[in-house]
Every structure is written in C-alpha cells, then in structure tokens.
Amino acid sequence: MSKSEDDQEENEINYDSISALDLIIEHKAILERDIWSLNYKIDERKELLEKMNQYIQNNCEHEYTIDYIDSMKNYSKGSQKIIYCTKCEIVKPIKPTTLYTLNSKGD
Secondary structure: OOHHHHHHHHHOOOEOOEOHHHHHHHHHHHHHHHHHHHHHHHHHHHHHHHHHHHHHHHHOOOOEEEEEEEOOHHHOOOEEEEEEEOOOOOEEOOOHHHHHHHHHOOO
16 A cells, blocks of 8 residues: 555544444434424423413512613613512513603603
C-alpha cells in the first residue's frame, strides 16, 4: 500500500464497519425522536398547567392588588398597569372599558 492510501484509510470514519453516513443517519433519527418526545412532554405540561391555573382561578380567595410593570412594547419606555392576586399571582384581565375608565381618571 502506498503512503497516500494509508493516510486515506486513517481519515475515513469507520466505527465497527458503520460508515459516516450511516452514523449520521442514526444520530438524525435519535434527534428526531428526542425532539418529538420533548414536544410531547411540553404539550402535556402545558395542558396540566392550564388545568392547574383553572383550579387556582376557581378556588383561590383572591386578594387583588394594582401594580405597574415596565413596558418595552415597540421600544417605548413606560409603565403598564396590571391587577394580580397576591396569593396565587394570577393576573386579572383588564377589560377595554375598564382600561378606558382607568385612563380617563388619570390612573
């Protein structure tokens, strides 16, 4: 064998007669299964979290407070009013009419 043939054999990836392509295909399949599995777990956890939030919403004796959080929406600085429960931390949605009333009062 010539020296160039020896060098070529050393540069080839051969794991127990598995070609590099076969190895990559196998790893691709593993990654696809992992991604599918992780997405499934995320979906399950989202569903569980939604059920937990609904239970908390229905069973907590809410104590709401008003707070302001910094808003970076559209790169404009300012504060946004939020109403949330100090016990369960669920944010109370502000109805557009309520928001208009709050803004017209100068709050």
